[in-house]
Amino acid sequence: xxxxxxxxxxxxxxxxxxxxxxxxxNFYYLNFFIAFAIxxxxxxxxxxxxxxxxxxxxxxxxxFGTGAYATALALTHIQGFPLLPAVLVGGLAGGLLALMxxxxxxxVSGTAFAMLTLAFGQLIFVAALKYREVTxxxxxxxxxxxxxxxxxxxxSIDMTDxxxxxxxxIAVVAICLYILWFYTKTPFGSLVVGIRDNAMRMDYLGFNxxxxxxxxxxxxxxxxxxxxxxxxxxxKLVSTVGVLDIHTSFRPIVMAYVGGVGSFFGxxxxxxxxxxxxxxxxxxxxxxGLVNGAIFVLVVLFAPMGLVGLFRAAxxxxxxxxxxx
Amino acid sequence: xxxxxxxxxxxxxHGLAYGMLLFLVASGLTLIFGMMGILNIAHASFAMxxxxxxxxxxxxxxxxxxxxxxxxxxxxxxxxxxxxxxxxTVHKHGHLAELLITVGxxxxxxxxxxxxxxxxxxxxxxxxxxxxxxxxxxxxYPVYRLFIIGVSIVILGLMALILYKTRLxxxxxxxxxxxxxxxxxxxxxxxxxxxxxxxxxxxxxxAGAVAGPLLTVFPGMADQLGMDAFVVVVVGGFxxxxxxxxxxxxxxxLNAYGIQFIPRLAPVLMFAFMALVLAxxxxxxxxxxx
Numbered sequence: 001x002x003x004x005x006x007x008x009x010x011x012x013x014x015x016x017x018x019x020x021x022x023x024x025x026n027f028y029y030l031n032f033f034i035a036f037a038i039x040x041x042x043x044x045x046x047x048x049x050x051x052x053x054x055x056x057x058x059x060x061x062x063x064f065g066t067g068a069y070a071t072a073l074a075l076t077h078i079q080g081f082p083l084l085p086a087v088l089v090g091g092l093a094g095g096l097l098a099l100m101x102x103x104x105x106x107x108v109s110g111t112a113f114a115m116l117t118l119a120f121g122q123l124i125f126v127a128a129l130k131y132r133e134v135t136x137x138x139x140x141x142x143x144x145x146x147x148x149x150x151x152x153x154x155x156s157i158d159m160t161d162x163x164x165x166x167x168x169x170i171a172v173v174a175i176c177l178y179i180l181w182f183y184t185k186t187p188f189g190s191l192v193v194g195i196r197d198n199a200m201r202m203d204y205l206g207f208n209x210x211x212x213x214x215x216x217x218x219x220x221x222x223x224x225x226x227x228x229x230x231x232x233x234x235x236k237l238v239s240t241v242g243v244l245d246i247h248t249s250f251r252p253i254v255m256a257y258v259g260g261v262g263s264f265f266g267x268x269x270x271x272x273x274x275x276x277x278x279x280x281x282x283x284x285x286x287x288x289g290l291v292n293g294a295i296f297v298l299v300v301l302f303a304p305m306g307l308v309g310l311f312r313a314a315x316x317x318x319x320x321x322x323x324x325x
Numbered sequence: 326x327x328x329x330x331x332x333x334x335x336x337x338x339h340g341l342a343y344g345m346l347l348f349l350v351a352s353g354l355t356l357i358f359g360m361m362g363i364l365n366i367a368h369a370s371f372a373m374x375x376x377x378x379x380x381x382x383x384x385x386x387x388x389x390x391x392x393x394x395x396x397x398x399x400x401x402x403x404x405x406x407x408x409x410x411x412x413x414t415v416h417k418h419g420h421l422a423e424l425l426i427t428v429g430x431x432x433x434x435x436x437x438x439x440x441x442x443x444x445x446x447x448x449x450x451x452x453x454x455x456x457x458x459x460x461x462x463x464x465x466y467p468v469y470r471l472f473i474i475g476v477s478i479v480i481l482g483l484m485a486l487i488l489y490k491t492r493l494x495x496x497x498x499x500x501x502x503x504x505x506x507x508x509x510x511x512x513x514x515x516x517x518x519x520x521x522x523x524x525x526x527x528x529x530x531x532a533g534a535v536a537g538p539l540l541t542v543f544p545g546m547a548d549q550l551g552m553d554a555f556v557v558v559v560v561g562g563f564x565x566x567x568x569x570x571x572x573x574x575x576x577x578x579l580n581a582y583g584i585q586f587i588p589r590l591a592p593v594l595m596f597a598f599m600a601l602v603l604a605x606x607x608x609x610x611x612x613x614x615x
Contacts, residue, residue, distance in 0.1 A: 056421055056425075104607065112563070114424060119559055119599055119600070120600070122552055127593050127596075130589050130593055257425065287436060289435065290440065293429050293432035296432065297430065300415060300422055301414055301415060304418045
């Protein structure tokens with residue numbers, strides 16, 4: 001009972017902090033927070049594959065980037081394309097790509113899955129780099145209009161305003177995260193975890209494994225696409241090197257690992273830690289990659305369950321001594 | 326011979342040289358994967374490191390041959406240290422952790438290279454005895470490309486000799502098919518693993534050092550060489566040397582002719598070929614089923 005009360009208070013404090021953040025900090029940190037939120041969603045979708053289904057997606061940027069490109073292309077080429085459909089188009093594109101690849105991807109697991117996703121990620125990266133007419137190559141697509149949030153006849157909110165956009169982006173990410181959290185709690189979500197732990201048993205229990213994996217992949221692809229779409233709206237520029245390259249694929253892996261792959265909130269914590277770290281490190285040195293790489297190697301070496309794992313171990317050690325029941 | 330035919334032959338030689346380089350990198354990659362189950366993402370990064378070492382030694386001594394000999398050995402030593410202190414530590418956490426640690430190493434090597442040598446392309450000068458063109462039967466070939474092909478053939482011949490004719494080779498072959506059983510027979514498999522990892526990195530190092538003058542030495546080298554070698558291993562079948570050899574040569578030619586006829590699509594062509602193969606054979610052309 002008390003535990004539950006604490007939880008509600010904690011959530012209340014988080015919501016209030018997020019709501020009054022625009023009054024506390026300047027625009028730089030507002031954008032910083034939006035980027036953190038976007039990458040949290042992106043890393044959570046990766047963790048749904050890594051932590052929940054037990055396969056490592058090495059080319060996750062293809063979903064993120066496809067979503068970003070879909071949104072940017074829709075806004076560039078269709079006059080007066082509204083805001084919410086623009087975000088949904090991103091999700092749709094990411095989901096569609098995942099669905100198209102799933103017949104291949106569900107047949108393999110382990111290292112082969114990692115290699116296949118890496119290969120397709122690179123295929124899409126190179127294709128986007130070469131098709132300049134559509135994607136703009138290395139320069140990318142920029143200068144598309146950011147439409148206002150329109151409810152016909154009721155209201156129209158200007159999204160070029162930084163604070164308005166902040167609330168919109170945070171709301172989209174929060175809704176997506178809630179849906180995903182709910183998704184992991186459904187029987188279907190448990191089924192996915194079951195496949196990770198003992199695929200053969202799930203098969204004998206009569207569940208359709210390829211179909212389950214394909215659905216989970218599509219969900220991950222779709223939400224990664226939404227993250228990409230919001231990223232496209234935030235940056236007002238989509239370029240291959242920014243959203244499709246291999247480093248965009250590796251970042252959520254680092255985030256998930258630093259935060260903790262076993263838990264839903266781990267990647268969010270990891271995203272926060274890495275963003276803060278980058279912000280601090282850049283004041284002293286330009287070698288962010290070096291610091292990130294070193295931290296990643298140390299985490300994989302010494303804390304394979306990430307910060308959440310360390311926290312759980314500490315809690316176990318200090319609070320459950322003596323009265324272990 | 327007509328000028329078009331000359332062009333075709335020249336492109337074929339280009340393709341052969343690049344294919345040989347790819348196989349030098351891919352052979353180590355596929356051996357390591359076959360034995361230890363590790364997909365070494367950092368493999369091409371070590372090749373790049375060797376290319377930088379080569380540049381450095383060349384600058385310090387002015388002797389290209391010494392650089393060519395020393396650089397791969399340094400890279401191999403780095404590989405052995407990596408295996409001993411990083412990979413072996415995470416071995417208990419499973420293959421995924423091993424895969425991830427190589428990702429971390431890749432990022433670290435990239436940053437270290439940028440830290441010491443900067444981001445601009447470095448030109449490795451080849452000695453006069455290797456530069457210029459060679460005239461055979463009315464055709465001119467760049468000598469350096471022929472040199473690459475020659476070096477690759479010599480090294481691969483040596484490797485094949487060791488792998489198929491010596492006791493060590495037998496142990497390695499056995500460990501590829503069943504490492505636990507080899508260990509149970511009283512052979513120190515961790516030592517064999519370390520050796521194979523070191524030799525695999527050395528092979529990649531040779532490829533990197535030799536490729537330096539051809540591709541110029543720059544931080545994106547690992548990405549370029551790595552992705553191509555990776556495609557070779559995936560298409561050829563995980564852990565299959567023969568598959569890697571055939572696919573490396575095929576991809577080298579595909580690349581060379583692709584650049585000649587459809588320059589824009591050449592890189593896409595390679596990945597499209599891979600997607601096609603994987604759609605029908607998920608374990609690669611010569612790979613065994615999981």
